[in-house]
Structure formats: structure tokens, C-alpha cells
Amino acid sequence: METLGIYISVPFCRSKCSYCNFASGVFPESYQQRYVDRLLSDIREIGIQAAAMGVSLPRVVNSLYFGGGTPSILAPALLHELFAVLRSGFRFSADAEITMECAPGQLADDVLAGVVECGVNRFSFGVQSFVDREASSTGRLHNRATALCDIERVLAAGIRSVNADLIAGLPHQTAESWRESLEVLLASGVDHASVYMLEVDEDSRLGRELIERGSRYHAASVPSDDQTADFYLEAVEVLNRNGLTQYEISNFARPGTASIHNKKYWQRQPYVGFGLDAHSMLRADDGNPVRFRMGDDMQGFLNGSGFAEVQPVPRSEALEEAWFLGLRMNDGVALRDLVGEFGTVAICSHDSVLNELSSTGLLEINDGRVRLTDRGRLLSNEVFESFLVEKQNHLTELVTID
Incomplete structure (x- = not known):
């Protein structure tokens, strides 16, 4: 039986990282109810839209991923609304992986309790660095103590799997500080790690500063490409040696904890995305994939704009x-x-x-x-x-x- 992955885009942030060019940002809190209302409408109508596109929409869900942005800053009542409509429109398998992304320091007690009640069983923390200077230089609001505290909180709440992201190549990063981040990650109790090499988009604040040779966002302190590659190779060696085995270019897991949702992307399994700039891939009757996505303009989304692109592959x-x-x-x-x-x-x-x-x-x-x-x-x-x-x-x- 074919299963479905669902991605929910929650583009709200409390600060915008200097390297980020995602369709996320610091939007007025008043947008949140309107945004969720639009999500609820799209979730209810996806069956009709899939039929109109001539694609098959599996109704059994084995992965649900709340990404962003920072989904954990949504009010608990809004998250409960989303879960209620999702569960009324789809059947979740008993072992469905339900992931929520979170920025350290932005997970209130009532949100944690609420999402655990709703069935979230996996958290992914955008730590990026356990070295405070590196985190703050890119606009992150947390420090090491906050990140470790939040990991401990979700583990104590019974969450079965926790991921931490690290980025190789951040401003001020050195071989010693990178090794420090890896050591702290290994001691933190997470069973999954994602390690990315910094790719500076020219449309991000850091990217524009690199081009213009400015100093506000620490562009002069970004390691060279060769240094960043060395950091990545060291992470592969250290994590593999300590039981977090690499299973994808950027992802490492202890046995049985590889991300079910992300594997759908790489294995070309069906998934549907809801929200700003969300992407989907479903299959037509002839088995060929059809990819479609929402636009990345917040006002257009709130005002009811449709798919920005529908592309049979x-x-x-x-x-x-x-x-x-x-x-x-x-x-x-x-x-x-x-x-x-x-x-x-x-x-x-x-x-x-x-x-x-x-x-x-x-x-x-x-x-x-x-x-x-x-x-x-x-x-x-x-x-x-x-x-x-x-x-x-x-x-x-x-x-x-x-």
C-alpha cells in the first residue's frame, strides 16, 4: 500500500538568519490565524485539486513534517486546529513519524505539551552551532545552554527521536570550534544529526555582503571553501565513528532513526506540501510524477493565490x-x-x-x-x-x- 508524506510550511520567524533565503520571515503575529485558516482550507480541498490535476493522492500518511520558519512559535490552539483537520482528512499509520522543526529557545512549555498530545514524536532543532559566537553572528537567538536545555526537555517529554542541525562554514568557525560543536552534539543525546556546508545565496544578507565586502554580517570571517570541506569531512568521520552513521550526504542517524519523511524526497515517493512555497510530488495514472508548488509571496498566499506552478515531469x-x-x-x-x-x-x-x-x-x-x-x-x-x-x-x- 502506497503511503503519503505531508509537509506543512510555517514561515514565521522571530529573527531572520543572515544566510537564509527561504520564504520565511518576521511577519506580524496577526497573520498567524489567517495563515492557518488558509492551510485548513487547502488541506480540506487537496482531494479535489488532486483529481483536477489527474494525480493519485494516497490517504494513508506515514510522515508529517512541520517545517519553516519556526513552527513552534504558533499558538497551541492553532496547532490543534491543524492536527484536527489533518486527521479528519487522512488516516495516519500507527507508526507515523511526526516531526516539528524548532529553533532553540523558542519552544514554550504549553506548545511542547500540546504537540506531544497531538502526536509529535520527533523534533528537529536548528542549532547550527554549539559555539555561542558562531550562532549569534548569523542572527540565531540561542546559546549552547539554551539548545542543550531544549533537547533535554523534549527527551524528558517522551519524544522518541531528536535531530540537531549543524552548519559547517559559519562566520568565525575554526577547526577547533567545529570539533567542539561535534563533541557537544554527540554528548547531547540526539539520535540524528544533519550537517550542511554553508551555501551562501547571493540574495541573502550574508551573500550580498560577501559580494559588496561589507562587515555587518561577518562576511570577512566566513571560512574558505576548502576549510568548509575539511569541516564536513571531519564530521563524517567523527559521527560515523561514534554511532551516528551517514545514510545521506547531509544526514546521520543511529540505527532505526533515519528520517522517514526526508527519505520520501530522495526515493521519489509521493508527498504533498501545504503553505508558503511548499512543494509536492504526486503521480499521474500513468505513473509519471507531477510536481507542483505554492508561490512564495505571503500576501498572495493570504489572499488566496493558487499554485504557482504545476509541472508534469x-x-x-x-x-x-x-x-x-x-x-x-x-x-x-x-x-x-x-x-x-x-x-x-x-x-x-x-x-x-x-x-x-x-x-x-x-x-x-x-x-x-x-x-x-x-x-x-x-x-x-x-x-x-x-x-x-x-x-x-x-x-x-x-x-x-x-
Whole structure:
């Protein structure tokens, strides 16, 4: 039986991080009720919208993810409304993973009690750094003591799984301070960690400052790309050695605690997103994916704007997605599965790029599976772009599967 993942976008923040270019921000508190009302309407109508798009909407949910922004700053009454409508419109499996993102220091006692009552069983904390100077330099409002206190609180409340995010490459970060963050994370009791290398978007405040060589957001103290890569490689080695095993480029987990929801993205399983800039992927009757998303303008969303884009994915692009999403996982891509979905001829169209990436040490092919090497994970964007370039090189000869 096919199951569904649901993502709820809650774009409200108490401060905007300097590196962030997500559709989130510091909005008036009065927006929250209007925003949730729009979410409730969209949740109730998704079946009608799915039918109009000609896509299948599974009704059994095994993952629900509240992301943001900072979902935990919503009033408990609003969160209860959301859960009530979600549970009335979908059937949740007994072991459904229900995750809430939270910024340390922004989880009130009544919110924690309320979401536990509603069934939340996983928290993800945007710690980013356990070194106070690094956290504050990017606009985070917490310090190490606050982050550790919140982790202890949710564990004491019976939450079965807790993730902590770290970012390699923050302003003022050094080899010593990075090692300190890793050590504190390992001692904190979390069973999952996400480690990202800082990617500075030119439209973020930090990105604009790097271009303009300003000083307000500590751009001059951002480590070099080589230093950031070294931090990431050290995290892979340290976390793996201490029982948090890497299962995806940026994600590490103790046995049995890998994120069910995030794996849906990489394994191209159906999911539907509600809220500002939320993305969805459902399948048409012929099995081909259809991707759709909401716009990222808050006023437009509150005023009832519809989907910003609905895009059926051609078979050739679906194959590319299967490669670059599947390769994010340490298990890699099973060639037999790709042949079963796309056919032998289509898979063979990527032979040249597979051979090239294998010969340069970025991919390994063993026992019918294709995986990134350690170096390939470090250069994953270049690997994934190779599959897109390959499509352009073979545009006239790429076979369309019936």
C-alpha cells in the first residue's frame, strides 16, 4: 500500500538568519490565524485539486513534517486546529513519524505539551552551532545552554527521536570550534544529526555582503571553501565513528532513526506540501510524477493565490531525478530498479557519464548499485550536474519510454 508524506510550511520567524533565503520571515503575529485558516482550507480541498490535476493522492500518511520558519512559535490552539483537520482528512499509520522543526529557545512549555498530545514524536532543532559566537553572528537567538536545555526537555517529554542541525562554514568557525560543536552534539543525546556546508545565496544578507565586502554580517570571517570541506569531512568521520552513521550526504542517524519523511524526497515517493512555497510530488495514472508548488509571496498566499506552478515531469527528466536524488543516499541507486521503471535503452543513455564519473573516482559501481564515493559526496553538485549535461549531449538520441 502506497503511503503519503505531508509537509506543512510555517514561515514565521522571530529573527531572520543572515544566510537564509527561504520564504520565511518576521511577519506580524496577526497573520498567524489567517495563515492557518488558509492551510485548513487547502488541506480540506487537496482531494479535489488532486483529481483536477489527474494525480493519485494516497490517504494513508506515514510522515508529517512541520517545517519553516519556526513552527513552534504558533499558538497551541492553532496547532490543534491543524492536527484536527489533518486527521479528519487522512488516516495516519500507527507508526507515523511526526516531526516539528524548532529553533532553540523558542519552544514554550504549553506548545511542547500540546504537540506531544497531538502526536509529535520527533523534533528537529536548528542549532547550527554549539559555539555561542558562531550562532549569534548569523542572527540565531540561542546559546549552547539554551539548545542543550531544549533537547533535554523534549527527551524528558517522551519524544522518541531528536535531530540537531549543524552548519559547517559559519562566520568565525575554526577547526577547533567545529570539533567542539561535534563533541557537544554527540554528548547531547540526539539520535540524528544533519550537517550542511554553508551555501551562501547571493540574495541573502550574508551573500550580498560577501559580494559588496561589507562587515555587518561577518562576511570577512566566513571560512574558505576548502576549510568548509575539511569541516564536513571531519564530521563524517567523527559521527560515523561514534554511532551516528551517514545514510545521506547531509544526514546521520543511529540505527532505526533515519528520517522517514526526508527519505520520501530522495526515493521519489509521493508527498504533498501545504503553505508558503511548499512543494509536492504526486503521480499521474500513468505513473509519471507531477510536481507542483505554492508561490512564495505571503500576501498572495493570504489572499488566496493558487499554485504557482504545476509541472508534469517528462520521462527523461524523471530518469535524471532518479539518478541525482537516489545518489544522495549512501545506498545509492539500484540499476535493476531503474531498468524496471525506465527500460534498458534509457539507462544505457547514461553509460558515458557513469564511466566518466567512475574513472575520476566520484562514483563506484558494485553489485548492481551505483554510489557516490566519499569524494563524490563532497563534489555532489558537480556529479548531479553531469547527469543534466548528459541529457543535453544526447537530446536527439534519448529514448522516450512508452
